[in-house]
Amino acid sequence: MVEIAVLLKQVPDTNAKIVVVNGRVDESAIASWVTSPYDEYAFEAALQHIEAAGGSITAITLGPARADKVLKDAAALGVTKLVRIWQDDWQDLDSNQVQAALANAVTAAGVDLVYCGKQSADRNQGSTGPGIAEILGAACVSEVSESDSAGSYLRPTASGSERVTVSSPAVVTFTKTQNELRRPNVRGIMMAKRAQIEVVGGDVSASQVNFNGHSSPAQKPPGKTYEGSESVPEVVGLLRDEAKVL
Amino acid sequence: MDITIIAETQGDNLHPVTNQLVGAATSLGASPTILCAGGAGADTAAGIAGVGKVLSVIGDCFSTFDGGAWAAAFDAAAGTGVIIGAASAQGRDVAARIAARRGIPVVQDVVAISQGLTMTHPIYSGKAMQEVTVGDDCVVTLRSNTFPPAGDGGNAESATVQQSGDVKIAVQEAIAKASARLDVSDADIIISGGRGMGSPDNFEHLYALSDKLGAAVGASRAAVDTWDEIPHSMQVGQTGKTVNPSLYIAVGISGAIQHLAGMRTSKYIVAINKDPEAPIFKVADYGIVSTWEEALPILGDEIAKIL
Amino acid sequence: MVYEALDFYDLDSQLTDEEIMVRDMVRDWVEDEVLPKIEKACSDGVFPDEWRVALGEMGVLGAPLEGYGCPGLSYVAYGVICRELERGDSGLRSFASVQGSLAMYPIWDFGSEEQKNKYLPKMATGDLIGCFGLTEPDYGSNPGDMITKAEDKGDHYLLNGAKMWITNGTNSDLAVVWAKLDGVIRGFIVETGDEGYSAPEMTGKHSLKASVTSELVFQDCKIPKDRILPGVEGLKGPFSCLNNARYGISWGVIGAAQACFNSAREYSLSRIQFDHPIAAYQLVQNKLAWMLREITKGQLLALELGRKKDNGSWIPEHISLAKMNNVDIALQIAREARDIHGANGILDEYCIMRHMANLESVKTYEGTHDIHNLIIGRHITGIQSFTRSI
Numbered sequence: 042m043v044e045i046a047v048l049l050k051q052v053p054d055t056n057a058k059i060v061v062v063n064g065r066v067d068e069s070a071i072a073s074w075v076t077s078p079y080d081e082y083a084f085e086a087a088l089q090h091i092e093a094a095g096g097s098i099t100a101i102t103l104g105p106a107r108a109d110k111v112l113k114d115a116a117a118l119g120v121t122k123l124v125r126i127w128q129d130d131w132q133d134l135d136s137n138q139v140q141a142a143l144a145n146a147v148t149a150a151g152v153d154l155v156y157c158g159k160q161s162a163d164r165n166q167g168s169t170g171p172g173i174a175e176i177l178g179a180a181c182v183s184e185v186s187e188s189d190s191a192g193s194y195l196r197p198t199a200s201g202s203e204r205v206t207v208s209s210p211a212v213v214t215f216t217k218t219q220n221e222l223r224r225p226n227v228r229g230i231m232m233a234k235r236a237q238i239e240v241v242g243g244d245v246s247a248s249q250v251n252f253n254g255h256s257s258p259a260q261k262p263p264g265k266t267y268e269g270s271e272s273v274p275e276v277v278g279l280l281r282d283e284a285k286v287l
Numbered sequence: 288m289d290i291t292i293i294a295e296t297q298g299d300n301l302h303p304v305t306n307q308l309v310g311a312a313t314s315l316g317a318s319p320t321i322l323c324a325g326g327a328g329a330d331t332a333a334g335i336a337g338v339g340k341v342l343s344v345i346g347d348c349f350s351t352f353d354g355g356a357w358a359a360a361f362d363a364a365a366g367t368g369v370i371i372g373a374a375s376a377q378g379r380d381v382a383a384r385i386a387a388r389r390g391i392p393v394v395q396d397v398v399a400i401s402q403g404l405t406m407t408h409p410i411y412s413g414k415a416m417q418e419v420t421v422g423d424d425c426v427v428t429l430r431s432n433t434f435p436p437a438g439d440g441g442n443a444e445s446a447t448v449q450q451s452g453d454v455k456i457a458v459q460e461a462i463a464k465a466s467a468r469l470d471v472s473d474a475d476i477i478i479s480g481g482r483g484m485g486s487p488d489n490f491e492h493l494y495a496l497s498d499k500l501g502a503a504v505g506a507s508r509a510a511v512d513t514w515d516e517i518p519h520s521m522q523v524g525q526t527g528k529t530v531n532p533s534l535y536i537a538v539g540i541s542g543a544i545q546h547l548a549g550m551r552t553s554k555y556i557v558a559i560n561k562d563p564e565a566p567i568f569k570v571a572d573y574g575i576v577s578t579w580e581e582a583l584p585i586l587g588d589e590i591a592k593i594l
Numbered sequence: 595m596v597y598e599a600l601d602f603y604d605l606d607s608q609l610t611d612e613e614i615m616v617r618d619m620v621r622d623w624v625e626d627e628v629l630p631k632i633e634k635a636c637s638d639g640v641f642p643d644e645w646r647v648a649l650g651e652m653g654v655l656g657a658p659l660e661g662y663g664c665p666g667l668s669y670v671a672y673g674v675i676c677r678e679l680e681r682g683d684s685g686l687r688s689f690a691s692v693q694g695s696l697a698m699y700p701i702w703d704f705g706s707e708e709q710k711n712k713y714l715p716k717m718a719t720g721d722l723i724g725c726f727g728l729t730e731p732d733y734g735s736n737p738g739d740m741i742t743k744a745e746d747k748g749d750h751y752l753l754n755g756a757k758m759w760i761t762n763g764t765n766s767d768l769a770v771v772w773a774k775l776d777g778v779i780r781g782f783i784v785e786t787g788d789e790g791y792s793a794p795e796m797t798g799k800h801s802l803k804a805s806v807t808s809e810l811v812f813q814d815c816k817i818p819k820d821r822i823l824p825g826v827e828g829l830k831g832p833f834s835c836l837n838n839a840r841y842g843i844s845w846g847v848i849g850a851a852q853a854c855f856n857s858a859r860e861y862s863l864s865r866i867q868f869d870h871p872i873a874a875y876q877l878v879q880n881k882l883a884w885m886l887r888e889i890t891k892g893q894l895l896a897l898e899l900g901r902k903k904d905n906g907s908w909i910p911e912h913i914s915l916a917k918m919n920n921v922d923i924a925l926q927i928a929r930e931a932r933d934i935h936g937a938n939g940i941l942d943e944y945c946i947m948r949h950m951a952n953l954e955s956v957k958t959y960e961g962t963h964d965i966h967n968l969i970i971g972r973h974i975t976g977i978q979s980f981t982r983s984i
């Protein structure tokens with residue numbers, strides 16, 4: 042038996058166009074919100090884990106009312122313990138505040154394991170999993186691409202990858218796995234309709250991060266054509282220094 | 288400003304990104320202290336220009352990566368001020384934990400930093416940038432190949448401290464880099480070959496390059512249709528896969544609209560084609576008019592130099 | 595390329611959370627499992643059995659029916675399901691329409707308690723497949739004159755006659771067959787394996803190729819007495835089924851039209867002729883604008899009709915209007931889209947020609963376009979013009 046908390050964040054559809062208006066990403070222009078993709082792999086791993094080992098999942102999200110959707114989606118796949126953390130006076134929580142709020146909910150849920158994505162598709166920071174682990178005094182295995190119900194996890198190393206085990210409680214952050222994400226069915230969706238979401242607030246300390254603004258990424262220069270193979274070193278240099286893709 | 292750098296290591300050696308971390312630190316006017324996990328790369332670190340001090344942190348925990356244990360050891364070894372690491376998987380893990388231990392802010396994957404401490408980092412996978420300011424006690428990880436590396440010729444003093452932490456992770460099995468080929472839908476860099484490759488055997492040149500880059504190899508439909516050795520799963524385009532990598536390198540591909548339909552949203556496109564009129568050059572950010580026979584060997588060498 | 599369904603007025607924002615979840619479930623499935631396989635299914639002329647299994651697993655069969663293992667979704671949700679399925683292929687939607695509206699529905703509405711318990715739960719999971727036998731070789735638009743007849747033989751019924759154009763026929767485990775008993779149209783459940791019953795497949799279709807179409811042949815076909823549907827007599831039986839299926843079609847064809855529009859838009863933006871994308875030319879924009887206009891109107895019609903189905907304020911003529919209009923515009927949109935694609939439009943690499951050919955069937959089945967005109971004409975004038983003496 043294993044009790045797992047899965048952290049699910051609602052983010053703009055990864056195909057959505059991101060526009061910056063007056064120094065801020067215009068969230069009102071985003072038509073479609075989804076569960077952050079790495080979180081979905083974490084969730085699938087958790088579903089497989091409890092199917093094999095028994096136990097249950099608590100799905101936790103932090104966000105305004107629209108984020109109920111990610112919990113409903115989880116409910117459609119059979120999760121009954123659903124927690125949304127929010128307080129109306131919260132705006133942009135910084136990383137430490139997010140970790141603190143989530144760690145509280147995880148503690149309240151009383152779980153052995155916390156599964157989450159290696160980073161969210163909006164902030165791209167990757168601090169949440171390890172940060173929560175630190176608060177909980179737990180280990181954290183990061184960027185896991187394979188897991189099993191015996192509690193072994195495959196994570197990347199400089200020279201390839203390694204399979205590790207970890208003593209619980211532990212936090213595991215997932216990257217993309219080979220698992221196919223399951224679809225709900227109508228029965229699940231009807232259950233989700235009735236699912237109860239527990240909304241909890243919380244105390245978070247003042248933010249230590251000053252938000253200055255968002256901007257659009259630098260426009261890339263117009264395409265250029267270079268003559269002959271002797272131009273290859275120049276192009277590689279540009280790929281590194283201008284495009285920053287190497 | 289006091290800056291401590293957590294050296295990025297690769298086995299027992301220093302990873303070259305460490306020079307970039309030092310470069311960023313010195314640009315802020317600091318003469319940073321470098322912490323080397325288990326002493327790995329300490330000698331090299333001492334030779335980086337601008338480094339104030341190299342501290343080898345020696346402890347049992349450094350035989351296995353456990354972000355919690357490492358963070359505990361580094362936290363004890365590092366002074367107050369700014370802590371800088373690399374935005375690698377391990378670097379971010381340790382950074383987040385040190386920040387949580389100390390109750391100070393953490394900003395990951397930073398691409399610009401200035402006094403104040405004001406930093407910019409990409410959000411929404413680079414579709415926007417965020418600028419924040421934090422106090423002088425913070426943890427920061429820097430994106431690789433973004434900051435100019437500090438050169439050699441330094442001669443910093445070196446010291447050793449004993450610090451460790453509880454290791455809760457046990458390695459069962461180490462697995463060498465997977466030789467299995469990446470799928471084009473998963474890769475951040477894709478090298479695709481077209482009919483211009485001349486024969487399926489010549490795709491070996493693309494595979495060799497892809498191994499260096501951690502890239503996937505794709506193909507045009509003409510290549511897939513002509514050669515049995517090139518499976519449909521590699522096909523990029525309207526009737527193949529739609530891909531969206533950071534870098535797409537099209538080799539010997541003319542750039543028919545059906546091909547473009549599958550890759551035109553790539554962040555950067557490089558085209559190698561011998562025909563200056565090939566339509567692929569219209570969408571390429573960097574076009575190279577050359578045969579692949581001439582261009583690919585040089586490309587391989589140049590990439591080996593910088594990675 | 596990511597599929598963005600045209601929804602100019604953002605009508606999907608009026609859907610409930612659960613309707614959205616159902617939409618996304620079906621849309622993802624179509625994207626992942628149907629689109630990559632549909633061309634092969636068409637060229638092989640088969641309905642892949644895995645689609646039956648998946649529809650059952652998703653739980654969308656008999657969507658608006660309640661109880662007996664049925665999903666009990668709203669009619670709007672049922673419409674959305676049809677739309678997403680038909681964006682894949684009209685044959686796929688036909689399978690679901692026939693199973694849900696034409697085979698499950700009459701058992702659910704007119705069947706005995708035993709019949710409901712016996713068939714419905716397994717039909718909802720796709721374990722049993724049903725078909726609907728109304729049309730005959732000589733009686734299409736006027737089924738009232740059907741020849742197939744049933745005789746009461748004391749301890750059983752004896753069926754004689756033939757049905758034609760029956761979707762799912764050969765694949766089905768049971769057929770809901772409409773036949774005359776003492777001159778009155780009644781519904782009967784015929785099971786595969788019943789003596790004197792066969793369902794040979796019709797071949798050679800240029801349309802709905804991924805859907806199975808069959809003849810049903812009854813030669814002294816003996817069925818037990820408990821297989822008659824006790825709850826209905828006359829044309830009302832088959833017509834109530836058709837009302838539901840036609841309603842589903844009015845949504846479904848919007849999906850096909852959206853797919854054609856999407857492809858035409860993409861294509862016109864990337865196809866360069868005379869130095870510019872053809873989308874930059876006014877004649878092409880006019881076509882695209884017209885498609886958007888008609889799709890948006892069709893969506894409004896379907897959504898409002900769905901609300902009427904859900905609150906019970908509909909009349910059959912409302913359904914005729916939506917079926918007729920939406921199929922008509924979808925077919926025209928497919929043709930315009932084909933034109934925009936130039937020669938590429940005839941290839942199976944694009945969905946266009948397939949949708950276009952499919953929609954020709956959809957225009958005919960479930961009441962031809964003109965029959966629906968006549969239904970509305972009768973509603974306006976009070977004069978039926980289906981038949982007249984010459």
Ligand SMILES: Cc1cc2nc3c(=O)[nH]c(=O)nc-3n(C[C@H](O)[C@H](O)[C@H](O)COP(=O)(O)OP(=O)(O)OC[C@H]3O[C@@H](n4cnc5c(N)ncnc54)[C@H](O)[C@@H]3O)c2cc1C
Nearest residue numbers: 481482483507508509524525526527539541561578579943
């Ligand atoms: C409905 C439809 C769907 C399609 N779907 C796809 C699809 O999904 N993906 C796809 O790719 N195509 C697709 N196509 C095919 C597409 O139209 C092109 O035919 C195809 O992309 C051409 O492939 P290519 O560029 O490799 O070959 P070519 O067009 O033959 O181009 C080969 C190029 O190689 C260059 N070359 C030759 N020798 C050398 C050398 N030694 N060094 C450097 N360059 C050299 C030539 O200058 C030329 O530009 C589709 C077509 C249709 C009609």
Ligand SMILES: Cc1cc2nc3c(=O)[nH]c(=O)nc-3n(C[C@H](O)[C@H](O)[C@H](O)COP(=O)(O)OP(=O)(O)OC[C@H]3O[C@@H](n4cnc5c(N)ncnc54)[C@H](O)[C@@H]3O)c2cc1C
Nearest residue numbers: 726727728729734735759760761955959960962964965980
């Ligand atoms: C692929 C496919 C699947 C089908 N599946 C089923 C099924 O599962 N079950 C089932 O029972 N049937 C099914 N049908 C049959 C379908 O319902 C009939 O084809 C339809 O009712 C029309 O009948 P018909 O083809 O005999 O055409 P007809 O009735 O002969 O009509 C031919 C033409 O005459 C016109 N017409 C007829 N009467 C009048 C009039 N009074 N005034 C003016 N115009 C008139 C029609 O509008 C049409 O244009 C299917 C058909 C197809 C093509």
